[in-house]
Structure formats: C-alpha cells, structure tokens
Amino acid sequence: MELRDLIIAHSEKAYQQYLPHLSIDCVVFGFHDAKLKVLLVKMKSIVQWALPGGYLGKQEELEEAASRILKERTGADNIYLQQFRLFSKCGRSEGFFNGFPEGLWHRQRFVAAGFYALVNYTHVEPVVDAVSDACEWKDINGIPDLIMDHRTILDEALLNLRRELNYKPIGYNLLPEVFTMPELQKLYEIILGRQLNRGNFYRKMMAYDILDKLDETRKGGAHKAPNLYRFNCERYTKALQDGLKEGW
Amino acid sequence: MELRDLIIAHSEKAYQQYLPHLSIDCVVFGFHDAKLKVLLVKMKSIVQWALPGGYLGKQEELEEAASRILKERTGADNIYLQQFRLFSKCGRSEGFFNGFPEGLWHRQRFVAAGFYALVNYTHVEPVVDAVSDACEWKDINGIPDLIMDHRTILDEALLNLRRELNYKPIGYNLLPEVFTMPELQKLYEIILGRQLNRGNFYRKMMAYDILDKLDETRKGGAHKAPNLYRFNCERYTKALQDGLKEGW
DNA sequence: TCAAAAGTGTTGGCCCTACACCCATGC
DNA sequence: GCATGGGTGTAGGGCCAACACTTTTGA
Numbered sequence: 005m006e007l008r009d010l011i012i013a014h015s016e017k018a019y020q021q022y023l024p025h026l027s028i029d030c031v032v033f034g035f036h037d038a039k040l041k042v043l044l045v046k047m048k049s050i051v052q053w054a055l056p057g058g059y060l061g062k063q064e065e066l067e068e069a070a071s072r073i074l075k076e077r078t079g080a081d082n083i084y085l086q087q088f089r090l091f092s093k094c095g096r097s098e099g100f101f102n103g104f105p106e107g108l109w110h111r112q113r114f115v116a117a118g119f120y121a122l123v124n125y126t127h128v129e130p131v132v133d134a135v136s137d138a139c140e141w142k143d144i145n146g147i148p149d150l151i152m153d154h155r156t157i158l159d160e161a162l163l164n165l166r167r168e169l170n171y172k173p174i175g176y177n178l179l180p181e182v183f184t185m186p187e188l189q190k191l192y193e194i195i196l197g198r199q200l201n202r203g204n205f206y207r208k209m210m211a212y213d214i215l216d217k218l219d220e221t222r223k224g225g226a227h228k229a230p231n232l233y234r235f236n237c238e239r240y241t242k243a244l245q246d247g248l249k250e251g252w
Numbered sequence: 253m254e255l256r257d258l259i260i261a262h263s264e265k266a267y268q269q270y271l272p273h274l275s276i277d278c279v280v281f282g283f284h285d286a287k288l289k290v291l292l293v294k295m296k297s298i299v300q301w302a303l304p305g306g307y308l309g310k311q312e313e314l315e316e317a318a319s320r321i322l323k324e325r326t327g328a329d330n331i332y333l334q335q336f337r338l339f340s341k342c343g344r345s346e347g348f349f350n351g352f353p354e355g356l357w358h359r360q361r362f363v364a365a366g367f368y369a370l371v372n373y374t375h376v377e378p379v380v381d382a383v384s385d386a387c388e389w390k391d392i393n394g395i396p397d398l399i400m401d402h403r404t405i406l407d408e409a410l411l412n413l414r415r416e417l418n419y420k421p422i423g424y425n426l427l428p429e430v431f432t433m434p435e436l437q438k439l440y441e442i443i444l445g446r447q448l449n450r451g452n453f454y455r456k457m458m459a460y461d462i463l464d465k466l467d468e469t470r471k472g473g474a475h476k477a478p479n480l481y482r483f484n485c486e487r488y489t490k491a492l493q494d495g496l497k498e499g500w
Numbered sequence: 501t502c503a504a505a506a507g508t509g510t511t512g513g514c515c516c517t518a519c520a521c522c523c524a525t526g527c
Numbered sequence: 528g529c530a531t532g533g534g535t536g537t538a539g540g541g542c543c544a545a546c547a548c549t550t551t552t553g554a
Contacts, residue, residue, distance in 0.1 A: 066340035092314035227504040475531040
C-alpha cells in the first residue's frame, strides 16, 4: 500500500482508539561501541528522521502507552522510562501533513509528552513498520535532520539525562548485564561531555557499593583483559532510594 | 445561578474554546508570616478544596494558559511558572462530576499538566469566581482534603521546588522586594524542611553576590531592627544562567 | 615487550559544618 | 540588660581532583 493510503487508513482507526491532541515522543538512548546512540525512525517519502512516537489509548495509562510504543519499535520489555516535559507550541505539528485530506488525524494540534528511555543496546531489534523506511541507531554526534521540534526534544532529553546522572547511577539501564570499568567510565564521559580521572572514577563507583565484580575477564582484545562487573540489583535499588547525594 | 447550571453552561463554551482531555493544575506557592503557603480554591457545594486550574485554548500556548489561569485567580502578572510533569492516571478525573449530564465537558478523561508557581504573597488578591466559594492561602502544614489527585500534585510540586532550590536562588520570586536575612533563611528552612546554621547561611548567600543591602532597617519589632535586602536583578539572572553548582 | 587495566597512595584545595565570639541595637 | 540581628574567626572533616606509582596480564 502507498504511504498516503496507509496514513489515511490509520487516521480512521486513530480517531476511535486514541485521545486526540496528545502524542508521545520517546528519546531512546543506547550505548554501543563506546558511543551514545539514539534510536530514530525514517518515514517513507519523508527526508527527515523522527523520534519514535505514538498516541495514548483512550483507556490506557500514559506510561503503558510509552512502553507499548517502544515495545513495538524495539521488541524490548521493561524499558526504563522517564517523562520529562511537554512540548506544546502552537503549530509544532499541524503543518506537517499538509497536502493530506483535511480532518486527517495527524493534522491536529498535538501536545507531545516527552519521554526518555534507557535501553540495553543488545536487547533492541529496531523494527521497520509499514509506514517507515528505516529504524536505526544514530550516534549522538551524528544526528540527522529531524522533523518538527524533535531536535529540541532530543536536546532536552539529553539535558535531563545529564542532570539525573548527578544523583542516579544511570549505567544500569544502558549497559549490558556485564561490562568493564573502562566501558562504564566511557559512558559517563559521553553523557557528561567531558573526561574523568580514571582512578577517582574507579574509587567513586566502588564506594557506591552497587557493583559486583565477577571472576571473569573480557578476553580477546589486545593487552590486559579487563575485569567484568555487574550491577548488584538489590543494592542498586536501595542506593537509588536513598538518593546518592544532593546539595544543601 | 446554581452551580449545576453554571457548570452546564460552562461545558458548552469549553467544547468550543479548549483542547479536550488536557487540563492545567497549578500549585501556587507564597511566603507569608514565616510560613510557606499554597493557594487553594473551594468550589461551591464541594467539600474538598482544589488547586487552581483550567484548560488550554485551542490556539493558546501552554505557558500562556497557565499564566492566564493564575492571572484570573490572583490578579498578578509575570508569575514564575514551571511545568513539572503530567498527571494522567485513568479515572483520576472522570468520576468527579458523576450525577451531572453525560457528555459534560468536565466528565472527560483529563491529563493534567502540573505547574508550580512562585509568587509574591503581597501581590496576590485571591479571586472567588462564579463557581467557587472561597479562594485562600493555606499553610503547607495545614492542607485540607483535596479533590482527585491534587494532593499528589501538590506533594510532587514541593519535591520539585526543593530540588530546584539546590541550584537556583528561589527566594527572588517568593519574597517581597525587600526582606531581611532571617526571613530569607526561614524560607529556605521551610522549603528544605530543616534548620540551617545562621552564620553559614549568611556567608553563603552573600557569596552568591546577588543581594543588595539597603540602608534601611525594619523598625517596629522588639530587639534590634534587622537590615533590609533586595535581590539584585542583573546579578541574580546572571547567576541563574551559570547554574549555581552541580555535581560531577 | 608493550600497552592497557587494576588498584592504591598521597597531596592540596575547597567547601561545608559546627561552634563560638564580639558588636550593635531596640525596647 | 536582654534578646535578637550582624558579621567574622576557626577547627575539623569530607570529598574531590590531580598525579603518580605499582602490579597484572594478554597478544
């Protein structure tokens, strides 16, 4: 089916299923190959890329809607999700489907609830659906042109992520189950946008007492094989409750 | 007119004017008499109190809607407003107008955008409108029963305020133009929920270099008359941009 | 043998806390 | 004179950044 027909068909269903005027956009962060990635979608016959998004079912909880949207897009469950703000500017969405029939669902004014998600890169299988050409991880330093205000949403999400790092050990959701200390440090450096001192980082992480050191090492690279670690779920959760630190 | 008729009349206008399913609730903080206050509204023939709230005009910006709602309720302009999260649970609002006609505007599912506002207590003239009995400041330690999930919204707002205090000198928006150092300290102590050391507080505040000391004192009390201070607008704004401090 | 990983020691600085002092001042 | 406000001194602790040294280990 043509994109145009797909959209028009979707429009009718959407009117029945979803609350009008409210959309959900997700900034999905992943970490791979020592780089921070964001999951983006390219719709058919549209040049720019977009954040994965969707709508809120009439009887659906907001967080469940976001989970559903990500499940469809990544195949992954139990994704760490954080609502961070609304994007509501007049005109941010209305013009995007110009040329399509009036009264099309997509041509409403939409107020978008911005979520950011932290996922284990290896658990994600990007899904290309009927209306999209591509669904891919993009490096945070190589984000292509995005539709509407999605670039703003992405930037705001990154800001929030950075702030959250101050009092939550975020790595838990972004890294694979086991990882090395240099990998963890690299992740922090990328999110914060600056270098950290190795020795001090090591000590600080160990002081949180939320890592279990495994007996194995990561063989295969040149040089010494680094130790493997795993987050200790219990102590991690407990640390989060206490809140790692805060001023005043 | 009876409340019932007023609501039904309002319902028709609302369908024309506002985006459906989206509401705005504001937690308005004020400081008076060494106490933190929240502005609450009591609707006619409803026992519980409510946060001031309203809806988003079809062509209106979200922040402007919040400003308009507060302007109507307080008479004050230029109120410091901060969006902090959505409250979207299914059933949070639908049941509230049971007994009213089906299809009433107010009986929709509403997703509420939570704002908190910081206002100068003395600039506010609480407004009782047609559907309300009362509009009053309530002490943060003496909040009456609230409708729906408004208590949760209030608590969340307070949490956000406390967090923001860590990197913004919030007093600017809550205090009158001139104030004394003990008043400022008291405000901080209430928001943080704990005592602070006087000498250290004094030094820290002065170190921010955002206060102008006036030549006057506050006469009239027993004991020594305290000095008066005023926020230095320029340096205050500049300090906010730099961000007072943050971890990592 | 080389380069990376791991672990630890040390230093100095900064900031914060707690306490304490002294002076000023209004009644 | 007494209680409060204003301003400053200081000792101690915690934390952190920077640097450095050592040992381990895989190819």
